[in-house]
Amino acid sequence: MIAILMLFLQSVVPPGQTGVRLQAEADRAVYLPGDTIRVELSAYITAPSSADALRTGRGLDNVAAHATEGPVRRLSDGRSQSRDGHAIMDQMVYRYARTVLYAALAPGTVTLGPWQLETEHGPVVATALPLRIADPPSFQASVTRAVLPLRADVFHPGGGIAYRRNGYASVVNGMTLLTSWHLVRGADRIEVTLPSGRTLPVRKGWSAQAEIDAALLYIDAAAVADEQISPLSMAADHTVAPGDWVYAVTGNRISSGWLHVVPDQADSRRWLATNRIRPGDSGSPLLTREGNIVGVVAAGMAGVQHPDVLREDLMLAYDPRPLFEPVMSGASPRSIDDLNQPENLYNRIMDVEMALATRAQGRSSDTGTLLLEQLLLLLEEAESAPIPDAELLHRLGLLAQHAGDRELARQAYLAALNADPQHYGANYLIGLLHVTEQDWSSADTHFTRVASGGPFRHLATYGMARSAMGLHQFDRAESLLNQVLASDPGFAPALFDLGQVQLAKGNRLGAKQITSALYRLDSYWARRLTRSIEHPEFGPSALSELPRLTLDDL
Template identity: 30%
Template sequence: MSRLLCLALSVLALPLAVRWAAPEASAADVAPLALEHADAPAPEAAAREAELFSTLDRRVVRVGETVTLVVELAVALQDETSGVPFIRALTASAPEASEDVALESAGPVVQHWDRGVLQLERRYTLRVLREGDLSVAPLALDLGGRTLETRRQRLRGYAVQPDHAAASVVAIVADGRQGRAPFRRVGSAWLAAPDALVTAYHVVVGAGRVRVQLPSGRIVSVRRVWALDPERDIAVLHIDPRETEGMAALPVAPPEAAGDAVAFTFGWPLANGGDAFERPQVGTAAALYTGIGPDLRTAGNAVRPGDSGGPLLDARGRVLGVVVSGRSTNGEADLLREDVCLAADPVPALRQRPSRPVPLARALRHAARALPAARAFEAATALTGPGHRPADAPRHRALLMDAARAAPQDAALQFLAGSVLEALGEDDEAARIYQGAHEAGYFPAAYALAHHHLETDPIQAERLFREIRASDAYAHLGAMGHARALVALSRWREAEDALAEVLDHEPTYAPALYLLGVVRLARGEDDAALALERRLASAPGWAASLRFLLRNEVLRPTALRPLARVRLAPEVPLGY
């Protein structure tokens, strides 16, 4: 069970961006630089403080399809002529061909000259040649006396996508009331048997009417249910088997199934436009990660409102889990792009199937009375949903805490309670609950707990972020948090390594560029910091913050340097 995780993680991601916000500045002027200077000076000195970035536009790609490698360089120079060797070096460079990828084409070098800083960009189209874990070799820029080199980029190739499974996934809409306010929840569901649709419990909880749209376009009401499993966030709904004729039930993969370590989804995300049943179905492919205990699978698929309840699939179209929550920034400013999907095991709920289905409304009421997870979810919805009333908050908070105390072994429930308390401003109590969930092995709790410690205990935050950074899911979020903690501890070289990891993933991420500029200033590399300030032109608030430090040396962070040794006079007795 991982309810409200998407909301909680979006809130937790904000401290990465908002604490250093600055007033907006005007965009920098740009101008192209010609290649007409035959006798340009050697660039060795400038190259020592140049910033070279690379990234892939996708990390999971079907064999035979293409991926784009983007290489960018920013360097502070005395004049425009000094930039010619850099342009020539990038023009002459290309990724090495390998058994993993082949170079299809190389675009032109795009140039921007901005107040003493040259910025270059070049895009390479690479074709993926095989399945498995693949890599793109570093791209080297030969500058005569010095070589600049990108970091090795990694990706995954897959051969088969389970397109046939898309016809077994349907859109679902649940309408109801929360207090005095009506609500409408949208999600996805999949056919597990001719008379059974599986979706997420949180999609249907509290609903007075539930409808699904079948592949034929027909919209039917769902009034009965086979089983509810609030702890895992699963609902198995009854549907008339005559309505599903022609649809194929999806098989469930055995627990040990990993396939080719690529996972797929088909869902109905609201982010793609349309209202309710008018939205298009959208599929995703991403890396499959290790699970969280026996009940949750994790993957790198994007999860947006409307995807909940859909299947996480392997290449054979077998269900690895039911999508219950996740994280997707979807291009939001100042939020690091890293998609995470959590999918729950549907097997326990499918095994609960009785001889005949029961009314959905009755089953929901019974679950709320009997199961702590159901009570926690209803209380959390009342405290954070659109119909919440401040006057009712103490009662619902008490219900939430009672549910948490009744199920101390349910780490996901504990995390949910902590997320709600944090949203209510009770940070210390939230941290206490996060600690318990973290000790139970629930990795999102470690991320939440690390953010709590960042301002008050950076040593503890550094330890937690290092742990998160070493995982598959949240690796880049963990690296960014780790960099922040390391900067707070003045551990500049380690912070630089963490930021390089973030910027290889998303080289235009403004908070990371700003922090790298802080590191450069701490190490006395003013020209490199200037190049980063110009690179932040599309994020004027961050550029203004870094410019402020560039212009005010007294406010810069300072790297500790060893003091000169003092020789003791021979006559000074030691140890007395």
């Protein structure tokens, strides 16, 4: 069960007029039934009279919380605290905080708040927090016994381990293991760890496809029976759709999430979901609510607790059902080495990915020239295909950018967009290239395509905000930055940019309040904004939105 938290902050009266900025923030974006939801209310105050009133009164204890709707129960309120503020130029910014606790009880939709603080200049509001609490999975936690840790080693030519890949493999029936192809491809030794702790070598398999990054391997049926493992089952075709809840099993941990709606991928076997996946979780099964496999986890981007990183959980998985035809037809397993398809473009891309990773870890003497030559050849071959593969071209662009060739990356992204103009990854990454070139209008076009739905929409919204700032569209930039901060209130760069927007609009009090909030997150960004306030030459000028010329004006 998951609760998806969306936090929207706004003030009834602009902060520069009330001298107060009220902010509500939940401790995380994902909740399980029975979890405690912790909401922290913070008031950043620059008006001396408002600060005196809170200091001599009960602080935020008198903040009015409107009726809460939905399957939660209010537990308790923490006492408000006054913390010494920060001196921004000749003015003190005080912060008062208060914690409100709720318990998530049952599936459904819930709204927490809104909260309202009365000031001498009128009310300031931190608006309601709508939560969605999903149904829990119906399968038992015992399914974790069928998900085995996997280790794949590649040896040096002269002996010893060159590198090791760790992940998971699922027992699907009495003798098959389902895992990610990138984990085991080219490995000299593959082992799985059984629930008892015993390791078992894996030397044979039935099939592998680089396009869906999945492999079907052989495991001794007697070992499965001895360990009392209940094999997992494959889901029937077309049992999940974008928006459905899915569950990734990684070791003893079950991560819940929902499938993204990605229009250009709606009919493919490539799923993107919001499950929180960590490094080393590749090969894990993606399950329906009933516990049947619909995908194999290939990659993930777990929310990182760092003020410079926008938290947005994302997981990539592939539907492995095309692999099962040899098993269904009664074919015998063969050596894993025989599963390689050296001329397959996706396999060759995996080779370049591995070479780049080896070079990044200092285990390769290659200067990168040979890798770039290989990437160029792969790109030319991919572009000349009868039906160009947008995802393959996008991956080539990522590799070229990782290898340091921005122009080759641009060529690959443009080729991907030529094959699929709505490809979210290529649109987002070429938008970033336009930002570095200060081509704000082109960047905004590509970010807007991504922000319309699917993964990376919060990152794309931040890109739109930066583009709007470059175009001096400060009202639009402010609205977009507030949307970004609604998804991740701890994202310091967006808060810094919001302070810059306040300065550009002539709202120095608002910028000072934001600086005080930044000191709680990261002193680096707070010092940068303070410098912009104290030294206008380091910050934006107070500007209104610039008029845009049209053909009629010429």
